[in-house]
Amino acid sequence: MMGTAFVPAATGGPRFIGLLSAGGWSLYGVAAVLVLVVFPLLHLAVPADSALHVSDYWVTLLGKIMCYAIVALAMDLIWGYTGILSLGHGLFFALGGYAMGMYLMRSIGHDGVYQSDLPDFMVFLDWKKYPWYWSFTDHFWYAAALVVLVPGLLAFLFGFFAFRSRIKGVYFSIITQALTYASMLLFFRNDTGFGGNNGFTDFKRILGFPITAPETRMALFVITGTALLGFLLLGRWIVTSKLGRVLTAIRDAETRVMFSGYNPLYFKLFIWTLSAIICGIAGALYVPQVGIINPSEMSPGNSIEIAIWTAVGGRGTLVGPVLGAAAVNLGKSWFTKAFPEYWLFALGLLFVLVTLFLPRGLAGLLRGRRKAP
Amino acid sequence: MSNAAGREHWDDPVATGARVLGEGVDITHRGILYLDGISVSFDGFKALNNLSLVVDAGELRCVIGPNGAGKTTMMDVITGKTRPDAGSAFFGQTIDLTRFTEPEIAGAGIGRKFQKPTVFEQHSVFENLELAMKADKRVAPTLRARLDEPARERIANTLETIKLLPEAARPAGLLSHGQKQWLEIGMVLMQEPQLLLLDEPVAGMTDDETLRSAELFVSLAGRYTLIVVEHDMDFVARIAQRVTVLHEGSVLAEGSMEQIQQNEQVVEVFLGR
Numbered sequence: 001m002m003g004t005a006f007v008p009a010a011t012g013g014p015r016f017i018g019l020l021s022a023g024g025w026s027l028y029g030v031a032a033v034l035v036l037v038v039f040p041l042l043h044l045a046v047p048a049d050s051a052l053h054v055s056d057y058w059v060t061l062l063g064k065i066m067c068y069a070i071v072a073l074a075m076d077l078i079w080g081y082t083g084i085l086s087l088g089h090g091l092f093f094a095l096g097g098y099a100m101g102m103y104l105m106r107s108i109g110h111d112g113v114y115q116s117d118l119p120d121f122m123v124f125l126d127w128k129k130y131p132w133y134w135s136f137t138d139h140f141w142y143a144a145a146l147v148v149l150v151p152g153l154l155a156f157l158f159g160f161f162a163f164r165s166r167i168k169g170v171y172f173s174i175i176t177q178a179l180t181y182a183s184m185l186l187f188f189r190n191d192t193g194f195g196g197n198n199g200f201t202d203f204k205r206i207l208g209f210p211i212t213a214p215e216t217r218m219a220l221f222v223i224t225g226t227a228l229l230g231f232l233l234l235g236r237w238i239v240t241s242k243l244g245r246v247l248t249a250i251r252d253a254e255t256r257v258m259f260s261g262y263n264p265l266y267f268k269l270f271i272w273t274l275s276a277i278i279c280g281i282a283g284a285l286y287v288p289q290v291g292i293i294n295p296s297e298m299s300p301g302n303s304i305e306i307a308i309w310t311a312v313g314g315r316g317t318l319v320g321p322v323l324g325a326a327a328v329n330l331g332k333s334w335f336t337k338a339f340p341e342y343w344l345f346a347l348g349l350l351f352v353l354v355t356l357f358l359p360r361g362l363a364g365l366l367r368g369r370r371k372a373p
Numbered sequence: 374m375s376n377a378a379g380r381e382h383w384d385d386p387v388a389t390g391a392r393v394l395g396e397g398v399d400i401t402h403r404g405i406l407y408l409d410g411i412s413v414s415f416d417g418f419k420a421l422n423n424l425s426l427v428v429d430a431g432e433l434r435c436v437i438g439p440n441g442a443g444k445t446t447m448m449d450v451i452t453g454k455t456r457p458d459a460g461s462a463f464f465g466q467t468i469d470l471t472r473f474t475e476p477e478i479a480g481a482g483i484g485r486k487f488q489k490p491t492v493f494e495q496h497s498v499f500e501n502l503e504l505a506m507k508a509d510k511r512v513a514p515t516l517r518a519r520l521d522e523p524a525r526e527r528i529a530n531t532l533e534t535i536k537l538l539p540e541a542a543r544p545a546g547l548l549s550h551g552q553k554q555w556l557e558i559g560m561v562l563m564q565e566p567q568l569l570l571l572d573e574p575v576a577g578m579t580d581d582e583t584l585r586s587a588e589l590f591v592s593l594a595g596r597y598t599l600i601v602v603e604h605d606m607d608f609v610a611r612i613a614q615r616v617t618v619l620h621e622g623s624v625l626a627e628g629s630m631e632q633i634q635q636n637e638q639v640v641e642v643f644l645g646r
Contacts, residue, residue, distance in 0.1 A: 015519070081416050243516040245500055249493045257493045260453060261479035261510045261564060 010150055018264055028229070028306045035066075035225035036289055040218050056214070063221045063289045065329045066228045069168035070282035072309040072321035074275040079307065080315030082271050083251030084168075088176030089279050090303035091183050096280025097293040098187075099150055101200035102134060103143035104211070108204045120202075121195040131193045140207055144271060146286040148277050155276030156269065160370050163268045184298035199294025217289065224285045229324070235318045236269075241322050248316070249272055309346060312354050314361025323362050382442060398482055398567050403566055405598050406451065407428040411460035412622075413446055420446040421457070422622035430567070433594035435609045436602045437633075438619035439642065444602045445488060447619070448570050452485050453478040464568070480510065480564035484566035486603075488573045490553035494546030499535050501545050502528045505560035528563070534558035534589070551578040558589070568598045574607055589609045 039062075043054040072092055077086050105119045114123040118130065136142040158179065162172060190196040209216040238244050250264050251256050257264055287293045296302070300327060304330075313324020329352070335343045358364055398405065406428040413421040421443045428434050438444055449455035449524065450462055453475045462470040468481055480486075493501050493635045498611070506528065520528075532538040535555040540548060545556055554574060561569055563640060571590075575583045590599055590612050602611050609630070616633045618625045633639055 103483055238516070241516050242518040243512065245496060245504055249504055250493060252493050252495050253491050255475075255487075256560075257504075258475040258494065259479050259485050259487075260505045260560065261476050262515070263476040263508075263510075264473065266512050267515075364487070 004031050014249075015237075019127055019233060019240060021185050028232075030192045032225075032229055035229070036222055039225075040222060044214060044218055048305040053162060056217070059214075059217055059221055060289060061330075061333060063217075065326050066221075067282045067286040067289070067310065067328055068306075069325040070228050070285075070320040070324035071223075071279050071306055073235055073318060074282070075306050075310045075320040076313075076315060076318060077235060077238065077247075077271055077278075078324075079145045079310060080119055080290065081244065081251065081319070082247045082268060082269065084272065085307060086176045086272075087173045087300065087307065088180040089275070089306050090300075091298050092155060092276040092279035093179035093283040093286070093306075094183075094187075094293065094295070094297035095154065095282030096147045096282075096295060097152045097287040098194060098200070098303045099137075099143055099146035099280070100284035100287045101194075101203075101293045102137040102146070104136075104141055104197075104203040104206060104371070105200050106138040107206060108202065114200070116155055119200075121190075121193070121198065122193075133193070144284070144330045145206075147187035149279030151276040151283075152273055153271045159269045163272075169286045177303065180298050180303055181300050181324075187295035187298060195294070197295060199292060200287075201292040201294075203288065203343075211288055211291070220285065220289050220365075224289070227281060227285060232318060232322070233292050238274075239318065242268075248340060259335050291344040305347070312350065312358075312361055314358075314363030317363035319359070320361050320363030327362065375400070388574070391445055399467045400430040400465050400567075402466060403429045407461070407463040408447070408450070409439045409461045409463075411447075411450055411457045411462060412418070413443075413450060413455055420514045420624050421450065421589060424619075424623050425622060426617060428568075428600060429597055431595045432463060432615050433590060433599045433601070434613060436619060437606070437609060437614040438625070441577040441621075442619040443622040446617055446622075448485060448572055448600075448602070449571060450485060450574040450627050451478075456566060476510070479564065479566075479636060483570065484561035484563075484564045484568070485570040486554075486561050486572060488576070490550065490557050491557055492548075492556050492560065494555050496543065496545060497542050498532070498545055499528060501556055501558045501560055502524075502531055502563050505563040507563065507565040531559045531563055534562070536585070541593045551557075554578060555582070555586075558586075562593075566597065568600070569593070570598060571601045573603055574601060575605055576602065585610060 026272055028320070039054060042052055043059055046053045061355070071089060075089055108119065110116070112120045112123075114120055116123045118127060122130070132253075137146070162175065166341065167175065186192055187194050187199075188197050203211050205211050206216065206220075209219075211217075239247070246257065246262055246267055250267060254264055257267075268313055283293075283297075309319040309325040309328050311324070312323065314320025331350075332343060332347075339346075354361060360367075375399060404427050408426040411421050411424040412419065424443065424447060426447075436444055436447070439538050446455060450457050451470060452462075453470060453473055453548060461552060462465070463476070464470050464483060470478060471566055473481070493504065496504070503520065503524075506524065508514070518628070532541055535558060536550060537548075537556060537559065540552065545553065554577065558571070558574060561571075574590075575586050578586060587608060590601065594614070595601060601609075601612070613630045615627065616630055617627045618633060618636075620642050625642065626633055626639050628636070
């Protein structure tokens with residue numbers, strides 16, 4: 001009888017429908033049709049000399065950007081919602097990429113330069129057989145499992161010890177940064193068995209399909225788009241759940257969360273591990289599309305860029321970081337052609353300006369600053 | 374936990390007349406909190422020095438003492454935030470508080486309101502209560518949790534108790550200081566604790582709010598056990614049944630308000646300024 005006036009969100013009906021507002025679902029539907037139907041048709045069905053034709057360049061660029069958008073979304077879950085800034089998310093992205101890369105390297109078969117059973121870089125090092133950790137990577141589903149398990153396990157173990165020791169704030173950020181840097185140095189070594197500083201490249205096929213064929217590339221594009229749309233809904237489901245409210249509560253007043261009977265360790269560990277897994281999947285989608293993975297993906301700068309996309313787009317909004325990743329990377333691809341040497345200055349300036357004038361990022365701008373703090 | 378033994382005794386009114394549902398807490402010997410010989414030092418400063426204190430189930434106990442007497446440290450020990458260097462702390466007969474973490478102790482039935490009101494400022498008042506509400510607070514159940522009608526009713530009732538029904542949808546950060554105090558009290562109530570620790574619960578409240586708080590706490594005593602730390606002596610005089618005076622980390626005196634006011638030592642260190 002106590003009225004429904006104070007009840008926050010509509011909760012009647014299936015949980016799924018209530019994830020987005022009616023307007024939200026319409027926009028979501030439009031985005032899905034554009035990415036999954038219109039764009040592929042414009043690329044595959046419209047003749048190359050037509051003005052409407054979408055070129056290979058755009059397919060690769062937008063495919064890549066959607067991978068980055070997934071990473072930004074993962075970053076938003078841990079940073080925007082839970083208040084834990086990771087400066088090592090590039091590592092999870094790269095690990096997912098390497099796991100997929102191992103499968104792609106083995107799919108090259110005898111078509112490498114040396115026409116050997118082994119990848120070229122192993123022949124070059126005079127290795128006679130695969131190291132043990134390459135076992136079974138010629139099976140796609142095993143490699144796909146590694147894409148999830150390797151970043152997931154690493155994040156779980158690292159997170160368990162870091163969160164249990166109550167490492168927070170800038171200390172946590174610095175440790176994640178050190179972790180990705182140390183991993184980069186490890187992967188640079190030829191002896192590590194992942195191709196040293198050249199990494200993996202010259203892929204020929206994926207699941208038997210030629211990797212450079214327009215149809216294969218478009219299939220990868222559509223899968224990436226589906227993943228992005230799916231992760232958006234997953235993220236929305238999490239942040240609108242009670243667990244999502246606990247996460248933001250941890251961000252705002254962790255002691256109160258503890259004294260309310262929640263153990264923040266497990267909540268942080270859950271979202272941190274999930275975020276790492278999502279990054280790993282993004283990395284695995286990225287590698288076949290751009291055709292290369294090397295240790296520079298683990299460089300600290302890359303991880304910092306992820307944080308910038310998220311901040312530019314608007315922390316704690318899910319759709320914001322997706323827009324942020326797209327805006328910054330479109331800007332980057334134009335800038336690095338027009339004024340290559342000034343890109344980092346522009347990026348730094350953008351970060352400063354957004355922090356000063358748009359604390360809620362692009363998403364805040366779109367919402368007309370209704371929710372100003 | 375000794376449920377079998379505990380259950381029998383639930384049916385007997387405890388000698389004080391208080392009936393506390395000791396779900397999980399064994400209060401068969403009347404006491405709900407036992408602190409024995411607790412010492413805590415920070416960098417050589419003895420915040421608590423051989424502190425011993427017993428609180429009975431259903432009691433409303435006021436703890437007073439000058440600044441630095443160790444009141445907040447005592448609450449830190451009870452809630453698992455600080456580990457004592459020596460001594461034992463028991464919740465009921467069986468729960469050794471020095472062995473559990475803050476969330477475990479909260480789950481066992483001890484709620485705490487901080488000196489500085491600590492609420493989730495970005496969440497609405499309603500959501501603050503929802504998060505505090507007694508529930509399975511592990512990760513997976515929290516992810517699946519949905520509010521049912523009885524839960525909504527409970528939140529609504531608490532909102533009424535703490536006079537925040539009209540503010541339910543507002544972000545807690547926009548409340549006045551006194552309202553935040555009330556919200557935090559409401560959150561502690563939503564946890565359905567057996568023991569409530571309230572650290573300066575009326576600081577920053579208007580006279581009217583203070584009066585209503587006094588009524589609320591008195592009405593809660595018996596159903597819950599309350600330990601109230603306060604500086605406001607008028608407030609203590611209004612609600613106190615038993616008063617414990619802390620000084621330099623240990624108990625200086627204990628008794629009714631009149632006994633305390635007549636105790637010369639107490640007058641010297643605290644009241645007689």
